[in-house]
Amino acid sequence: MTPLSGYLLVSALLFCIGLAGALTRRNAIMVLIGIELMLNAANLNFIAFWRFSEHPETQTGLMFALFSIAIAAAEAAVGLALIITIYRHFRTANVDKVEEMKG
Amino acid sequence: MSWILQNLWLIPVLPLLAAGISALLKRPNRSLAAGLAIGSMGASFLLSCMAFAETLGKHGAASRQFHNFDWFALGDTVVRLGWVLDPLTAAMVVMITFVGSLIFIFSVGYMSHDENFTRFFCFLSLFAAAMLGLIIANNLLLLFMCWELVGLASYLLIGFWFHKPSAAAAAKKAFITTRIGDVFFFLGIVWLYSETGTLLFYTEDHTGCLEQAALAKMVAHTTIGGLAASSAIGLLLFCGAIGKSGQLPLHVWLPDAMEGPTPVSALIHAATMVAAGVFLVARVYPLMELQQAGVSEPIPLTAVTWIGALTAIFGALVAVSQTDIKRILAYSTVSQLGYMMMGLGIGGVAVGMFHLLTHAFFKALLFLGSGSIIHGCHEEQDIRRMGGIKKYMPVTFATYAIGMMALSGVPLVFCGFWSKDEILHAAWLYQPSKIPFFLGLGGAFLTAFYMTRQMCFVFAGKYRGHARESMADSHDSHPAVHEAGHGHAHDPHESPAVMTLPLQILAACTVLLTLVSTPLWPWLPEYLVAQAAHFDAAKLFNAGTLTLLVVSGVVVAGGIGLGWWFYGLLPAEKPDETDPLEQQFPEQFAWSRGKFFVDELYAATFVKWNARLGELCHDLDRRVLDLLVSLVGWATTGCAHVAKLFDEFVVNKLFDAGCTEVRRGAEAASELQSGQIHQYLRSIGLALVLFVFILAVGCNK
Numbered sequence: 157m158t159p160l161s162g163y164l165l166v167s168a169l170l171f172c173i174g175l176a177g178a179l180t181r182r183n184a185i186m187v188l189i190g191i192e193l194m195l196n197a198a199n200l201n202f203i204a205f206w207r208f209s210e211h212p213e214t215q216t217g218l219m220f221a222l223f224s225i226a227i228a229a230a231e232a233a234v235g236l237a238l239i240i241t242i243y244r245h246f247r248t249a250n251v252d253k254v255e256e257m258k259g
Numbered sequence: 260m261s262w263i264l265q266n267l268w269l270i271p272v273l274p275l276l277a278a279g280i281s282a283l284l285k286r287p288n289r290s291l292a293a294g295l296a297i298g299s300m301g302a303s304f305l306l307s308c309m310a311f312a313e314t315l316g317k318h319g320a321a322s323r324q325f326h327n328f329d330w331f332a333l334g335d336t337v338v339r340l341g342w343v344l345d346p347l348t349a350a351m352v353v354m355i356t357f358v359g360s361l362i363f364i365f366s367v368g369y370m371s372h373d374e375n376f377t378r379f380f381c382f383l384s385l386f387a388a389a390m391l392g393l394i395i396a397n398n399l400l401l402l403f404m405c406w407e408l409v410g411l412a413s414y415l416l417i418g419f420w421f422h423k424p425s426a427a428a429a430a431k432k433a434f435i436t437t438r439i440g441d442v443f444f445f446l447g448i449v450w451l452y453s454e455t456g457t458l459l460f461y462t463e464d465h466t467g468c469l470e471q472a473a474l475a476k477m478v479a480h481t482t483i484g485g486l487a488a489s490s491a492i493g494l495l496l497f498c499g500a501i502g503k504s505g506q507l508p509l510h511v512w513l514p515d516a517m518e519g520p521t522p523v524s525a526l527i528h529a530a531t532m533v534a535a536g537v538f539l540v541a542r543v544y545p546l547m548e549l550q551q552a553g554v555s556e557p558i559p560l561t562a563v564t565w566i567g568a569l570t571a572i573f574g575a576l577v578a579v580s581q582t583d584i585k586r587i588l589a590y591s592t593v594s595q596l597g598y599m600m601m602g603l604g605i606g607g608v609a610v611g612m613f614h615l616l617t618h619a620f621f622k623a624l625l626f627l628g629s630g631s632i633i634h635g636c637h638e639e640q641d642i643r644r645m646g647g648i649k650k651y652m653p654v655t656f657a658t659y660a661i662g663m664m665a666l667s668g669v670p671l672v673f674c675g676f677w678s679k680d681e682i683l684h685a686a687w688l689y690q691p692s693k694i695p696f697f698l699g700l701g702g703a704f705l706t707a708f709y710m711t712r713q714m715c716f717v718f719a720g721k722y723r724g725h726a727r728e729s730m731a732d733s734h735d736s737h738p739a740v741h742e743a744g745h746g747h748a749h750d751p752h753e754s755p756a757v758m759t760l761p762l763q764i765l766a767a768c769t770v771l772l773t774l775v776s777t778p779l780w781p782w783l784p785e786y787l788v789a790q791a792a793h794f795d796a797a798k799l800f801n802a803g804t805l806t807l808l809v810v811s812g813v814v815v816a817g818g819i820g821l822g823w824w825f826y827g828l829l830p831a832e833k834p835d836e837t838d839p840l841e842q843q844f845p846e847q848f849a850w851s852r853g854k855f856f857v858d859e860l861y862a863a864t865f866v867k868w869n870a871r872l873g874e875l876c877h878d879l880d881r882r883v884l885d886l887l888v889s890l891v892g893w894a895t896t897g898c899a900h901v902a903k904l905f906d907e908f909v910v911n912k913l914f915d916a917g918c919t920e921v922r923r924g925a926e927a928a929s930e931l932q933s934g935q936i937h938q939y940l941r942s943i944g945l946a947l948v949l950f951v952f953i954l955a956v957g958c959n960k
Contacts, residue, residue: 175944179940179941179944187936251935254934254936255933255934255935257932258932
């Protein structure tokens with residue numbers, strides 16, 4: 157059986173890829189994808205820690221991950237809708253060009 | 260409990276509603292206002308008749324019924340109001356609603372040219388409502404409230420033509436003069452409350468202030484000067500009656516009140532306002548007649564008797580020489596009210612109230628008659644410019660003559676004779692002194708004399724109203740005078756039926772009342788004190804009564820005869836002729852014409868002192884208080900200047916500096932908010948790395 161550190165390494169790798177994507181990409185959709193990756197890295201952590209916990213027979217970790225996925229789906233829907241609206245308004249999806257909220 | 264007792268409150272409330280509604284009406288709604296007033300008065304009259312029927316046939320204590328209710332409670336003290344139905348109440352409400360209705364009907368004719376017709380009927384209804392409330396009250400406080408409302412309504416009515424300065428002044432005078440009496444009245448009420456703890460007259464458990472327990476307590480309590488509390492309270496309450504009923508020191512407002520429209524004079528002088536004082540004394544009679552130890556007569560009643568007797572002769576003396584038709588009647592009212600007070604003082608409730616009731620009818624008749632004459636003579640009030648009106652106004656003449664004979668006390672068929680005779684009879688039997696009797700007899704003689712004088716001036720001879728017109732014609736350069744005199748070119752005319760019908764009804768009542776008021780069958784006076792009347796010929800034909808009847812008959816005949824000899828044999832030809840009486844007794848006549856200079860005396864003393872006091876207060880106010888106020892003002896302004904300097908140079912500077920710093924900080928902070936999502940994300944990422952680093956280092960330790 158793969159040790160816990162293996163899962164955590166994969167998860168950390170996934171998170172770093174997501175963070176790098178979110179930070180470097182200019183397209184809003186790409187940023188969103190990066191965020192999703194980070195979210196899934198977190199989910200992977202949940203599952204891994206649950207599996208290696210003292211009471212793996214209780215389904216808590218699984219439930220938590222399921223909730224998290226459902227929320228991520230809802231968030232993606234809202235995020236995409238926002239991106240479409242922003243695109244319609246500014247005629248671009250480049251997040252550097254959208255700086256209306258400047259103080 | 261009978262239906263009418265439960266609903267006795269409707270009697271004053273109906274006119275009150277009429278007053279309220281007509282207060283909201285617009286000026287052109289004349290017939291609606293008059294209809295409301297007369298209708299509500301008529302309905303009250305019907306209710307009053309039911310109340311009257313309820314009291315019939317009950318004698319002694321059974322004749323008094325009352326209904327009390329809680330008004331409000333303050334802690335443990337419950338203020339209770341209520342109404343009382345006894346023969347006194349019933350007789351008064353019937354009289355007031357009946358005479359009042361007739362006066363209202365008469366007013367429709369008299370006020371027909373007045374543009375404030377609606378307002379007039381509103382005030383009349385308010386007046387009637389207040390008066391009826393006063394009559395049925397079973398609580399001295401409720402009575403006082405209505406009493407003050409009556410005062411207010413009379414002020415409004417006397418000053419109805421307020422654009423005339425004399426009317427405005429008369430209204431003010433009436434209000435202030437009666438207020439002097441009312442202050443003492445109120446003191447009496449407060450004292451009575453502190454002595455007995457209640458202001459209800461009668462209660463179910465016999466604790467009312469006119470019932471045995473309270474009275475015994477009051478008479479036993481001796482206060483300053485050896486006066487029992489009951490006597491002192493009685494005197495204070497009588498002070499209120501003096502003001503309201505125009506008794507001697509405070510009579511001055513009553514003749515001036517003639518400035519109001521004539522129906523108002525009739526309402527105030529006949530049925531209602533002036534009767535309120537007499538009624539008050541009759542209502543609290545159990546208190547007035549309490550006899551304190553060591554004094555032979557009840558002190559309040561002695562005061563009532565003497566003030567009444569003096570007022571009776573005083574009013575008659577002044578009335579002899581007046582020339583304004585309404586003023587003669589006003590002084591005659593003063594005199595008759597004196598008789599009523601005297602009757603109350605020496606003969607009890609029956610005697611005084613009996614004269615009040617009969618007087619209400621014939622004095623209302625006389626006032627309405629004078630209104631009809633004034634109306635017919637084109638608003639002329641001076642009897643020297645009348646004369647010969649008998650042939651122009653036959654109905655008015657006939658009814659006025661009946662009223663005049665009733666007032667003078669012409670024997671046998673007029674009720675005024677019998678009620679006046681009752682008073683004289685009681686005065687004759689008055690033990691402490693015979694002077695009130697002779698004052699009353701003198702007053703009776705003078706009454707007959709001045710009424711004859713007035714009749715001769717107004718109705719006999721030929722019409723002298725044209726004199727002024729011819730005078731105006733000779734001064735053609737004076738167009739305004741000519742214009743004013745133009746109205747007199749017409750002869751006097753009889754008034755319309757709406758005015759003469761009430762006169763006829765009142766005249767009929769004046770005669771019909773005689774049937775129940777002779778000593779043969781003295782139903783009315785006995786009813787008033789809740790006793791059964793018996794047909795008793797012996798009462799009339801005993802030596803004392805018969806002698807007195809003859810004496811007063813002779814006195815009245817003497818008065819009328821002398822009046823006729825002075826004024827009737829040779830009627831005045833011109834308005835500016837000297838009065839025949841003046842030729843005989845110029846000095847005494849001048850005193851009478853000047854109303855014994857009471858007004859001038861008051862003007863030279865009380866009014867002047869009051870004005871002085873006012874000026875003194877004004878000076879004190881301006882010189883001393885104003886100075887103090889100004890000093891405070893200046894001090895405040897000085898402090899304000901110091902505060903302003905401090906504000907500008909310390910507080911403002913500091914505050915401005917603070918503001919600048921805050922703004923600069925805010926500008927720096929706003930740099931962070933770039934709107935660039937990546938920048939935010941970078942910050943988050945950096946923070947995360949730092950966080951993880953700190954955690955890792957912390958855990959390793």
